[in-house]
Amino acid sequence: xxxxxxxxxxxxxxxxxxxxxxxxxxxxxxxxxxxxxxxxxxxxxxxxxxxxxxxxxxxxxxxxxxxxxxxxxxxxxxxxxxxxxxxxxxxxxxxxxxxxxxxxxxxxxxxxxxxxx
Amino acid sequence: xxxxxxxxxxxxxxxxxxxxxxxxxxxxxxxxxxxxxxxxxxxxxxxxxxxxxxxxxxxxxxxxxxxxxxxxxxxxxxxxxxxxxxxxxxxxxxxxxxxxxxxxxxxxxxxx
Numbered sequence: 001x002x003x004x005x006x007x008x009x010x011x012x013x014x015x016x017x018x019x020x021x022x023x024x025x026x027x028x029x030x031x032x033x034x035x036x037x038x039x040x041x042x043x044x045x046x047x048x049x050x051x052x053x054x055x056x057x058x059x060x061x062x063x064x065x066x067x068x069x070x071x072x073x074x075x076x077x078x079x080x081x082x083x084x085x086x087x088x089x090x091x092x093x094x095x096x097x098x099x100x101x102x103x104x105x106x107x108x109x110x111x112x113x114x115x116x117x
Numbered sequence: 118x119x120x121x122x123x124x125x126x127x128x129x130x131x132x133x134x135x136x137x138x139x140x141x142x143x144x145x146x147x148x149x150x151x152x153x154x155x156x157x158x159x160x161x162x163x164x165x166x167x168x169x170x171x172x173x174x175x176x177x178x179x180x181x182x183x184x185x186x187x188x189x190x191x192x193x194x195x196x197x198x199x200x201x202x203x204x205x206x207x208x209x210x211x212x213x214x215x216x217x218x219x220x221x222x223x224x225x226x227x228x229x
Binding site: 004033042043045048055056091093095101102103104105106107108109110111 | 149158159162163166214215216217218220222
């Protein structure tokens, strides 16, 4: 059945290293969201794309985070350099937006649990 | 700021009792409202959504929610709790220009 696939599911890395998280949205969905979940901040919207174009990345720390969609089947979220405060679960979600209206439900992947030591 | 607020970070009910999880929204434009459930080590799964039309929305697993504009609320209810309902529940909100964002979540415990 159709689902959002995220890799890796778990990542432990040392501070200062580059981290890349990957997401395969549901086939046919044109909108991809990145969320971060922590105990302290809850679920935060980091960035989202429609038709592979970034619409809003205001939730993302610009100096170290970057998000891209190289093609319609792959979205990436990179952190360089990583810091311990980046430890969180990162979720990718996808949806179908038929007009300019962003009112769409999001289908979530299982998440990438990142630990930066 | 336009957003949703979930009242109560933890709710505990007995098995078979009514479940009521509260969500209030703040919006100057008609919102779309959502309830999602998250089980441990899982992503979020949609329970139900309100877009337009009927204000009482039925979802999966026996849950329902009612959009009350006068009270700016979208509370989630289930008549009889089951042990398998223990999870974290998130109220979500979007508008025409704003993508889906979430409240702080409510952890539901179900006591035997």
